[in-house]
Amino acid sequence: MSETRRFMTTAAGTVVADNQNSMTAGPRGPVLMQDHHLMEKMAHFNRERIPERVVHAKGAGAYGTFKVTGDISKYTRAKLFSRIGNSCELFARFSTVAGELGSADTARDPRGFAVKFYTEEGNWDMVGNNTPIFFIRDPLKFSDFIHSQKRDPRTGMRDNTMQWDFWSLSPESLHQVTWLFGDRGIPATLRNMDGFSSHTYSLWNDEGERYWVKWHFKTVQGIKNLTAEDAARIAGEDLDHHRRDLFTAIENGDFPQWRVMIQVMPEHEAETYPLNPFDLTKVWPHADYPLIEVGLMELNRNPENYFAEVEQSAFEPGNAPAGMGPSPDKMLQARLLSYPDAHRYRIGVNYAALDVNKPRCPVHHYHRDGQTRFDGNFGRSPNYQPNSFDGPVDDPAMREPPLRISGDAARYDHRVGNDDYTQAGNLYRLMSAEERGRLVANLAGALTPVPRFIQVRQINHFYRADPEYGTRVASALGIDIQTLVGRAA
Incomplete structure (x- = not known):
């Protein structure tokens, strides 16, 4: 290694003081919008590849239904969960993370597990993985992590040294690495894997009480995995093994199902719980927060056109009806910006109006114009608010209860005080x-x-x-x- 040190800078040449920790309000977050370095890294990262997704490029999707089977109305005011028996249509997309569109389905890689619920109060997007944890806990490191999993800038090839160099310098990744290289690192099919929100989200009720939650999707088909040897053999025979299996099963009427469950933590308990409940590298022990039944998800209809419905599907964790919301999870906070920003770049600013993405309820907003405006652009209605011409207005009754935060704005070392082992x-x-x-x-x-x-x-x-x-x-x-x-x- 060279004796001369070069200091990292922003694109404008300003020296970066800390490239390991996002700027947050206190050690547990949330992330501050004034973190220019974080925003620059994420915005640039979202624009590195066109036109396929930077991550989760190769996937399979299907439509289905969700039916509420457990009563969680005391935790949330969302109408979907107001009574047992309620249901809605949904669209799910499963994907590998690091591989490109033409990569093998059976690679050792986490699987994206994204579900768009078309509720009567608007879309609810659950953007998760088939693992309950992730490799990093601070979003400032996300683009660095993905770069280490992609291709060597010199050779254009995947490189084990890049991956292990990053992981070995990031001990917080050990939990996910252990999961990834264990048996569940390569699911036998997309139907035979669980899904997780991984992130902590929130629910809140009519009384303004907030609860922190983790979502679990438990496969009814049972967990089945591939050995490394079987995965390599299948990759040589059929690059689209997982995509083909899901499509064929649904086409033959063998509809896969998942039991939807949650773990629930009252808001006040987060302050004293031994683990940081917003740390994406940690799980909540079921002994402390057991699984509670919520509903049943079934996939029962294949798309008619892969590009229009699977490739153009766009999920964002900020989509949630009243009674549901995010948490101070630093990674989630950054994804609230990163996901829609990536969609605007990759698909266009009007991506939310595409058939696969648009809500199944009335939509009233002031977004106008932009590339690929393919509808009436709201005609002669005003494009500003407030106005005197009966334009849509905001509803204070939908206001989320206030979140109490404290702490000095700084770049806190996310490894200090954390047990990564x-x-x-x-x-x-x-x-x-x-x-x-x-x-x-x-x-x-x-x-x-x-x-x-x-x-x-x-x-x-x-x-x-x-x-x-x-x-x-x-x-x-x-x-x-x-x-x-x-x-x-």
């Missing part, structure tokens, strides 16, 4: 002996072409999560764990 170790210890063996083999295979100093750095993380975990990976790579332990001591 216990939950990863717990996940390892939950695995059977056979599952641990496959995890170690998968990790060793991915780490083999990586430089030794990065291997050593990553093994130290495994060891801190569980000594057996680190020892077995080290042994598989031909590294003497006692030497590493002695060096660390």
Whole structure:
């Protein structure tokens, strides 16, 4: 490495003081809009590729229905959940994260799990993954993470060294890495995987009481996974294995279903709970917050045109009817901006009016003009508010209860005071002996072409999560764990 240090700058040449931590109101957030560096990174990242999605480029989608089977009306005023038996139409899209449009469906990669519920009060978009956690907790690192998973700027090829260099320097990724390289890292089909909001969201009721929630979608078909060997074989036979399986199942009347559940934490408990409930790298133990039944999701209709309905589908976590909302989760706060910003760039400013995205309820707003305006553009009605010509007005009754925040605006080190090892170790210890063996083999295979100093750095993380975990990976790579332990001591 060169002895001369070059300091990172913004595009305007201003030196960046901290590229690891977003500016938040207090250590737990929320993120501040005045964080110019964060906004610049995210806006530039959204515009790096055209026309396919930067992430989640390859996917499969289908229409279906959601029916409420459990009473959660005490937590939310949303009409959808006002009584058992309510239902709505939905559109779901599943996707890989890192691969391009032509990539293999069976790659070891998290799967996007996005659902658009067309409720009578407007669209509710649940934008999640098939994992309950993620690799990072601060959005300032998101574009860096994705770059490390994409292609080497010199060779144009995927590079294990890039991936493990980032992960080994980001210990908060260990929980997700352990999940990804375990058995659930490659689902057998899209029908045989769970979905999670991953983020913490909120519900609020007519009394103004707020609850923090995590959403879970439990596959009725049961969890089924592929070994690394089977995944490689299938990739050589059918790049579209998952897409084909979902389409064929629905076409044959074999409609996949998921039981929808939530974990609920009263707002006041978040202040004293031992874990930061808004940390995307952590799960809430079910012993503390058990699953509560909400409803049943079924996919039962294939799209008629892939481009119009799947490729142009656009999900954004800010879409939620009254009674539902976001949380101070830093990653979620940034996604509230990033997702619609990416859609405006990729599809056009009027993306929300496309058939697959438009609500199934009346729409009244003052958005006008823009590229691909394909309707009447609201005719002669006024395009400003307030006005004297019966234009739509805001409704104070829909106001969300105030969120109390405190703290000095600064870039807080998100790793200070955070335990990045216990939950990863717990996940390892939950695995059977056979599952641990496959995890170690998968990790060793991915780490083999990586430089030794990065291997050593990553093994130290495994060891801190569980000594057996680190020892077995080290042994598989031909590294003497006692030497590493002695060096660390």
